[in-house]
Amino acid sequence: MTEEIIIAGFGGQGVLSMGKILAYSGVMANQEVSWFPSYGPEMRGGTANVTVILSESRISSPVLNEYDTAIILNQQSMDKFEPMVKAGGVLIYDPNGIIHPPKRTDINIYKIEGTLIAAELGNVKTFNMVVLGAYLKAKPVVKMESVEKGLQKSLPARHHYLIPMNLEAVQKGFEGLELVQAV
Amino acid sequence: MGELRLMKGNEVIAEAAIRCGCDGYFGYPITPQSEVMETLMDREPWNETGMVVLQAESEIASIHMVYGAAASGKKVLTSSSSPGISLMSEGISYLAGAELPCLIVNVQRGGPGLGTIQPSQADYFQSTKGGGHGDYRLIVLAPSSVQEMNDFVELGFQLAFKYRNPALILTDGVIGQMMEKVVLADFIPRATEEEIDQKRGSWVTNGRKPNRQRNIITSLEMDSGRMEQNNLRLQAKYDRMEEEDVLFEELQCEDADYLLVAFGSSSRICQKAVDQAREKGIKVGLLRPITLFPFPKKPIAALAKRVKGILVVEMNAGQMIEDVQLAAGNVLPVMHFGRMGGIIPSPGEVVDALEQKLIGG
Numbered sequence: 232m233t234e235e236i237i238i239a240g241f242g243g244q245g246v247l248s249m250g251k252i253l254a255y256s257g258v259m260a261n262q263e264v265s266w267f268p269s270y271g272p273e274m275r276g277g278t279a280n281v282t283v284i285l286s287e288s289r290i291s292s293p294v295l296n297e298y299d300t301a302i303i304l305n306q307q308s309m310d311k312f313e314p315m316v317k318a319g320g321v322l323i324y325d326p327n328g329i330i331h332p333p334k335r336t337d338i339n340i341y342k343i344e345g346t347l348i349a350a351e352l353g354n355v356k357t358f359n360m361v362v363l364g365a366y367l368k369a370k371p372v373v374k375m376e377s378v379e380k381g382l383q384k385s386l387p388a389r390h391h392y393l394i395p396m397n398l399e400a401v402q403k404g405f406e407g408l409e410l411v412q413a414v
Numbered sequence: 415m416g417e418l419r420l421m422k423g424n425e426v427i428a429e430a431a432i433r434c435g436c437d438g439y440f441g442y443p444i445t446p447q448s449e450v451m452e453t454l455m456d457r458e459p460w461n462e463t464g465m466v467v468l469q470a471e472s473e474i475a476s477i478h479m480v481y482g483a484a485a486s487g488k489k490v491l492t493s494s495s496s497p498g499i500s501l502m503s504e505g506i507s508y509l510a511g512a513e514l515p516c517l518i519v520n521v522q523r524g525g526p527g528l529g530t531i532q533p534s535q536a537d538y539f540q541s542t543k544g545g546g547h548g549d550y551r552l553i554v555l556a557p558s559s560v561q562e563m564n565d566f567v568e569l570g571f572q573l574a575f576k577y578r579n580p581a582l583i584l585t586d587g588v589i590g591q592m593m594e595k596v597v598l599a600d601f602i603p604r605a606t607e608e609e610i611d612q613k614r615g616s617w618v619t620n621g622r623k624p625n626r627q628r629n630i631i632t633s634l635e636m637d638s639g640r641m642e643q644n645n646l647r648l649q650a651k652y653d654r655m656e657e658e659d660v661l662f663e664e665l666q667c668e669d670a671d672y673l674l675v676a677f678g679s680s681s682r683i684c685q686k687a688v689d690q691a692r693e694k695g696i697k698v699g700l701l702r703p704i705t706l707f708p709f710p711k712k713p714i715a716a717l718a719k720r721v722k723g724i725l726v727v728e729m730n731a732g733q734m735i736e737d738v739q740l741a742a743g744n745v746l747p748v749m750h751f752g753r754m755g756g757i758i759p760s761p762g763e764v765v766d767a768l769e770q771k772l773i774g775g
Binding site: 266290297384385 | 418420445446531587588591592593594595679682683684685686687689758760761762763
């Protein structure tokens with residue numbers, strides 16, 4: 232099994248760290264992983280994206296032109312990455328800030344009200360963990376216990392007290408995923 | 415078995431340097447390699463192994479600090495990205511001329527000039543053909559994974575000391591910035607002064623001992639006859655590298671009708687392109703040069719006799735293709751596909767280029 236994912240949104244939404252926690256979760260589940268970020272000045276307030284690959288076998292290219300799953304968190308990323316989802320693949324998006332919803336008819340589409348759920352949780356910084364939870368509902372590529380271990384590995388020890396709150400956000404996202412279109 | 419971590423390529427360079435018993439790092443920050451020094455400063459190896467980490471006032475200062483430390487027999491490195499390596503090039507020529515072992519890491523970005531901070535492989539010529547002045551060569555290693563970023567630090571030093579010659583790790587923003595699993599090397603202690611005297615006493619300038627002649631480190635020789643002898647000695651050394659230390663990897667070449675040749679991050683993209691092309695029924699293989707100097711001429715010459723055409727894939731306008739053409743000879747089409755300016759080609763584009771330039775053409 233190989234899962235090729237693009238996570239794309241604004242810099243500051245936690246796109247890169249969400250990818251990192253997912254990659255760490257893969258490591259904890261003994262998978263091969265790669266994490267390749269966009270980097271540079273465009274990250275400050277502009278768009279940020281990261282390609283994460285989880286696989287049972289050796290990973291070839293860390294750079295891709297089509298994806299099994301696209302997790303899309305702003306309109307620019309929707310415009311860029313919607314056409315790059317493989318036929319039959321998965322697109323997950325947060326409708327907050329999306330003016331033009333996805334139009335593809337050959338892919339599975341899900342919504343997650345990540346911004347709202349994170350606000351309800353009382354900490355908007357948990358937004359990316361809500362979205363991660365939604366993704367894991369749609370594609371259970373790693374177990375929840377691996378996510379917990381991944382959080383422990385990727386967060387410095389001084390932030391470990393935040394792990395229960397982050398796991399709650401993951402759980403809320405897991406429960407909050409809405410199916411828009413199945414193919 | 416070493417420790418398993420998830421790390422960026424740049425971070426691994428720093429960790430591997432500490433673990434292989436490096437004596438010092440001298441550098442100056444530049445994107446996309448700044449994590450090398452950031453990681454070193456964060457790790458504070460001076461407390462752990464005594465390794466010196468110094469941010470110099472410029473790349474020019476860094477490379478000459480490397481010269482000074484290497485002349486005293488120390489195991490030292492520097493790192494930079496393309497424009498910074500250009501600034502260092504005078505010093506690199508002096509290091510090669512004075513026959514000093516050291517490790518230089520170039521995490522390439524797009525040029526020319528200040529160019530872009532995005533990944534590129536446009537420093538192939540600079541790395542393998544000179545960069546600085548004079549008839550010199552560097553040992554050039556091209557890692558294609560974060561694991562090889564770890565492995566090639568110690569390998570680079572081993573080759574540098576074997577030949578008393580600078581070694582260069584030529585990588586780019588893709589491998590530098592990406593995270594993969596890596597098995598870190600076990601710690602090797604730094605060489606003591608006694609060990610340096612034992613192993614490198616014939617040339618190091620660490621203070622003349624009563625039982626030995628004065629050692630002189632210099633690239634200067636005003637007598638042309640003696641300078642030619644120096645050059646001949648260097649050339650013999652480079653010939654020996656070509657005999658003894660060529661490294662390369664062949665993937666799915668056994669039944670291949672067509673051959674891709676690519677190094678570093680491009681070779682990773684080509685691995686996927688090989689799979690995609692084979693799904694379409696095109697039998698293609700990949701040859702990945704690991705040492706760019708010494709270049710794997712013989713395996714390319716051998717494959718050139720078996721395949722119908724070669725596509726060289728590089729993130730530049732066509733540099734390594736010249737070495738591939740020289741190795742392959744004029745017996746088959748050798749074409750190039752590349753993107754420039756920080757654009758990373760996708761596996762699909764490589765397959766398209768293969769079909770258009772070789773199979774359809």
